[in-house]
Amino acid sequence: MKARVHVMLKNGVLDPQGAAVKHALGAMGFEGVNGVRQGKVIELELADGTTEAQIGEMCEKLLANTVIESYTIETV
Structure with a gap:
């Protein structure tokens, strides 16, 4: 069984990596990018029967710092 965990900074938490990506895209000529939020995807291979x-x-x-990050779980 596989699961994907999507981890993102919560709304209101500053995202310096997202700001850097937004700035870099603008410098490369990509206009119209009004905001970028960067996160991470963790793919897990799990034993059958592992519950959500x-x-x-x-x-x-372990996988998310729940003080500043939220996560969603997707089973694949």
Whole structure:
């Protein structure tokens, strides 16, 4: 079984990497980019029977800093 965890900074948390990407895109001539938020995707290969609750626990304990990040779980 595979799962993808999408981790993003929560709204209101400054995103310096996103700002740098936005600036770089503008410098390269790409106009109309009004904002960029950068996150990460973690792909997990799990044993059959692993529950979404267990994946959520992995996120809470290690994969996401829940003070400043939110996450979503996608089973593939």
